[in-house]
Amino acid sequence: MSQQQDRHFRPGIMLFPLRKYMSGPQHDFIKTNVKRGMTALDLGSGPGFFATMLSEAVGINGTVHAVDGDKAAVTRLQNRAGALGLTNITAHVSSAANIPYIQSRSIDVLFSNGLLCCMLDHRGAVDEMMRVMKTGSRGFISVAKLFRKDGLGVPKDEWERIKRSFDVVDSGSSVVIDWVVVSKPGDDKNEL
Numbered sequence: 001m002s003q004q005q006d007r008h009f010r011p012g013i014m015l016f017p018l019r020k021y022m023s024g025p026q027h028d029f030i031k032t033n034v035k036r037g038m039t040a041l042d043l044g045s046g047p048g049f050f051a052t053m054l055s056e057a058v059g060i061n062g063t064v065h066a067v068d069g070d071k072a073a074v075t076r077l078q079n080r081a082g083a084l085g086l087t088n089i090t091a092h093v094s095s096a097a098n099i100p101y102i103q104s105r106s107i108d109v110l111f112s113n114g115l116l117c118c119m120l121d122h123r124g125a126v127d128e129m130m131r132v133m134k135t136g137s138r139g140f141i142s143v144a145k146l147f148r149k150d151g152l153g154v155p156k157d158e159w160e161r162i163k164r165s166f167d168v169v170d171s172g173s174s175v176v177i178d179w180v181v182v183s184k185p186g187d188d189k190n191e192l
Ligand SMILES: C[S@@+](CC[C@H](N)C(=O)[O-])C[C@H]1O[C@@H](n2cnc3c(N)ncnc32)[C@H](O)[C@@H]1O
Pocket: 006, 007, 008, 009, 014, 043, 044, 045, 046, 047, 048, 049, 050, 067, 068, 069, 070, 073, 094, 095, 096, 097, 112, 113, 114, 115, 118, 119, 120
């Protein structure tokens, strides 16, 4: 009997050459919300296509925590950061649903592109996002539409519930993803 597991990709797939010429809501989010000196979290970073952009945006006085469940992806990220001379990225191999090494309310900006639809414990990951973000901090979260029905995927009603856990600043949809820009609510918001 096969048991479903989180989905990992060959790191090279997430670094395909044309990707650096593409732009989307992820790039707009980074441009608008990531400032020098911030502490950022890239949850489900893969080999760090966006973690390196976050690193440049926060600058040498900022920090990027990059977390991925796949050791090969994290090693690739560390090698790329080394080659690019980016010294402000701390990379961790772990489940996004269990990041106790990141202090509560320590994150100024959260980025999580295409993670939730690759993992089983959506609620665990969202709870960790909520725990580590500072009140009022911004986050970008996206999920793939393609995998919606495969068990790991995030069905529409669940996506709406996840969005409502936060304060929604902006949201949208492309052919392949649903995305949301959120703000971490204060303690008085009823979490779902
Ligand atoms: C679609 S990729 C996106 C990677 C990256 N955010 C990007 O945009 O290039 C999803 C990533 O989630 C990671 N992942 C899957 N399950 C995970 C889990 N439970 N905890 C942390 N990362 C996980 C995979 O290894 C993969 O790198």
